[in-house]
Amino acid sequence: MEVTILGCYSATPRTFNNPTSQVLEINNHLFLIDCGEGTQVQLRKRKIKFSRIKHIFISHLHGDHFFGLIGLISTFGLLDRKTELHIHGPKGIKDIILLQLKLSKSWTGYPLYFHELDTTTPELIFEDEKVTVETIPLAHRVYANGYFFKEKEGDRKLLINEVQQYEIDVAYYRSIKKGKDVTLEDGTVIPNEKLTAPPENPKSYAFCSDTVYKPEIAEQIQGVTGLYHESTFLEQHQHLCEKTKHSTAKEAAQIAKAANAQQLILGHYSTRYGNIEVFKEEAQTVFENVILAEDGKVISFE
Amino acid sequence: MEVTILGCYSATPRTFNNPTSQVLEINNHLFLIDCGEGTQVQLRKRKIKFSRIKHIFISHLHGDHFFGLIGLISTFGLLDRKTELHIHGPKGIKDIILLQLKLSKSWTGYPLYFHELDTTTPELIFEDEKVTVETIPLAHRVYANGYFFKEKEGDRKLLINEVQQYEIDVAYYRSIKKGKDVTLEDGTVIPNEKLTAPPENPKSYAFCSDTVYKPEIAEQIQGVTGLYHESTFLEQHQHLCEKTKHSTAKEAAQIAKAANAQQLILGHYSTRYGNIEVFKEEAQTVFENVILAEDGKVISFE
Structure with a gap:
């Protein structure tokens, strides 16, 4: 299992950082999670084959998490893709994409399926012989859900x-x-x-962005291998978390600890802090195994 | 008068080139023309002040010309812009933007005006004491119009x-x-x-992208100072122009010649040609003063 961070900064645009998007390789699946503006260019830079992406999971409809989706869908069309593509995301995502395709008369030549989400409890949204994907209900300013990817137990x-x-x-x-x-x-x-x-222990990955501190997440993802949890702020700006519905690095670490996670990955940093190391330091006061997401970083889980 | 090319490649995404967007500085106005994905990042890189942009002109609703608009509008909001913003573009552009703002609950805190276009003849769409802007009807696969920016004659x-x-x-x-x-x-x-x-001769700039060869353009923009005209293909691929409704470098030069333009700027190159110099060579068989648009290039008109 391996995660490639394409972008991990929060909404304010930066010259050399990218908004949220990740590629998760799990049991031979290649899942794209969130798709901020410019994601297609990041995929190219990382030489990730477009045709291997068959499922895209969008957490919520804030721009820094999905404004790159229409561009990617259009480019797949221009490149004459034939493979089907599944978009999982909040209600409304289908209207947004179809309106743009309609007005640009750019219908895709490949099958495009939308799976709109509006769940308040964890829901199984994908399953095949190798993996399952569940929603993780989050609490943000708009409807948001994370995703819990689990390998199925393999053969002995x-x-x-x-x-x-x-x-x-x-x-x-x-x-x-x-x-x-x-x-x-x-x-x-x-x-x-x-x-x-016995077979290898199945691995799992939880993607939680954006949300206020929500202890129920830890219950759902018990024993998770890799947990990506946003940490927009530090504890000193806790009051901004309430206002903007985000989490601190410490709260992310509390989720990781309560979930008995193996590895915590932080991201979605507010640009107010000059150095992102401070997020790691704060999280490690609660949970030891912390990695800072950074554009282009590849994180493997052995 | 000065044009900054933020991006000038055609739709297929490239790792190090950007889709169409330009900034035109004319008589103290700063106009943004087209807004492909990633334009906000290019504006930042070129250190162009967001607050100086009060009018954005979109030529047509193909992704490589407007997928960056929603991101820019949202970012203006995040940065607490108060200055009004006018969007000029084809019918439908308002629905696309408003649907996304609605679903992301990201209403802008600044006045946002849409001026939807659907013209078959040149139309005056903006006028103040310094400049006028007219539409230039184009012929493309979807409704498209260029823009003709003219300085008003100054004082003696x-x-x-x-x-x-x-x-x-x-x-x-x-x-x-x-x-x-x-x-x-x-x-x-x-x-x-x-x-x-006598006052200085007023300058003018015509932006024509994307379109098949359309001689009427030359009549409308007689004596234009700077003409940006797309040249997606070379003459050897003329048949593709018919199919995709684009122009060759030679056709762009024919428009420049017939319009008695001072300067022709080429752009919107198909990625099939390794070296863009070939576009200049072909155009110069018809019209001498040719500049190749390239990302980041600044073109001044004295």
Whole structure:
């Protein structure tokens, strides 16, 4: 599992930083999360193949999280994309995109599906044999939800020396990996635990931006591998969190701690602080494993 | 008069080039023309003061000419702008912007006016004591119009030595500059031509993007100082012009020649040509004074 930060600053535009967007690679899926203005250029700079992106998840309809979406959708069309594209995002996102496509007479030549969200409790919005995606209800100035991406538990791992010792036919390997015991020709039953090791622990990633401090998040994402949680302000500006519905670095760390997260990633920094290291310092008073998101940073979870 | 090219490439996104946007400084006005994705960042990079922009002119609703508008409008709001802003552009532009402001609950704190256009003949859309702006009807795949910016003729220039020789009171200077004769106390009439020189020739700028070759443009903009005319293709790809409703470099030069323009600026290059010098070479077979628009280039008209 790997996250590439395309942009992680809050709304005020900066010359050399980009608004929120991330690419999550999880169990061979490539998910784009949020899509601020200029995201298509950042994807190009990071040499991320457009055609691998089949799902885009938008957290809320503030510009710094979705103004780049229409450009990306249009560019996919110009590049003659055929692969379908799914947009998950708040109610209204479909109207915004379709109105622009209509007025520019730029209908896409590929199937474009909208999945509009309006949830107050966690909701399963995507599932296949490899991953699930749930919404994480957030509390912001407009409707907002985060996303909780989870790998499904994989197959058990074949202990190849053991399997060969019993001269088991290759045809059985698949069922053994699924956990089946094996009955030899002489009737002996070899229990699966002798032939396999447990699968790797499935990894998970929670994306929470933008929101006030919301302890329920921690309950939902218990044991999460990587938690991205916004930290627009420091504790000294707590009063601005109430007003603008954002969190402090310390509050983000409290969510990480309560969720027993392995790794906390901070981002969405207000531009009032000269140096983003202060966010890390404040968060580490509560939770040790903190990484600062920065444009272009790639974070791997082993 | 001065034009700053913020971006001048055609729709396919490039890593290091920007879609169409220009800033025209004319008689102390600062006009923004077109606003492709990322324009707000380009304005910042060029250190152009946001508050000086009071009018934005959008040529048509293709993404590479206006996807940056909503971001700019929002940013003006975040920065607590109070100055009014006028958006001139095709019908539908108001719906697109207002829908996004509504869904993001990001109403601007400054007066925002829309002037929607749907003209088939040149129309005067702005006039004050210093400049006029007319639409230039274009022919593209969607409704499109260019813009013709003209300085008004200024006052005549006082020949200060002459004026002082006749001991004319300062109180008369304003009327002399407006062209009035002066009657001295002894009844002698001094004709205005003795006291003033003609005003500077007013300058003008025509912005024509995107369009098929349209000879009527040249009639409308006779004697234009600076003509920006798109040249998406070279003559060898003339057939693509018909299909996509664009012009070749040669056709742009034919417009410049027929209009008796002083200067032709080319732009909106298709990315299929490795080197943009080929556009200049082709245009110069018809019209000598050719400049290639490039991101960040500043073109002054003396």
